Amino acid sequence: MKNLIVSVKMFLVLSVLTGILYPLAVTGLGQLLFPYQANGSLLEKEGQVVGSELIAQKFVSPRYFWPRPSAGDYATVASGASNAGPTSENLKQAVAERQAQGLSREMLFTSGSGLDPHVSPTAVKSQMQRIVQARALSAEQTVLVERLIEEYTEGRQGGLLGEKRVNILKLNLALDETL
Known part of the structure; x- marks a missing residue:
């Protein structure tokens, strides 16, 4: 039973770490350091997006x-x-x-x-x-x-x-x- 509790705790911690915190950190850094690239390298013509x-x-x-x-x-x-x-x-x-x-x-x-x-x-x-x-x-x-x-x-x-x-x-x- 002790192994099951430890396994569930590890699963929850790793899920939060790799499923929430890491993606948020990478997205935030991308937006901060490379906003053009992070948003798809979009090209505009007369204020309208025409493609990437x-x-x-x-x-x-x-x-x-x-x-x-x-x-x-x-x-x-x-x-x-x-x-x-x-x-x-x-x-x-x-x-x-x-x-x-x-x-x-x-x-x-x-x-x-x-x-x-x-x-x-x-x-x-x-x-x-x-x-x-x-x-x-x-x-x-x-x-x-x-x-x-x-x-x-x-x-x-x-x-x-x-x-x-x-x-x-x-x-x-x-x-x-x-x-």
Whole structure:
């Protein structure tokens, strides 16, 4: 009986400690030290939240840069890959449709999570012609778009990890502000 009482007490103490106190402490520190990140890294346009810089947004208009395709249609609940193999007719058809749009190799397949907000500068530059035509941009405006791509190209994380990348939502917001 003594062991049961000790076990119940330990359960209650650890439940309060790990289920209430620790989460409150971590949440409080996050809000205090990193409020932007703790609240989802939300981006606003004219006072309205338009998305998070951490999650890809669906852009279908030819006037905008597109992120990598998403197997879950950019839904955060159903994020993930399609698990379609090289013999899948649906995958072959989707890739053929993307190739017909002139997308770069990187843009032919979905990202692992389906929510990756970044693509390579090469993938962004491969979309330039479509955007120039859809927006009927002049040569001077095209140069501005090229400068935006350079400005929004992020380096390796910490100078070591990953490759150069461009956040599509940030770039598209800047594109709308500039042109």
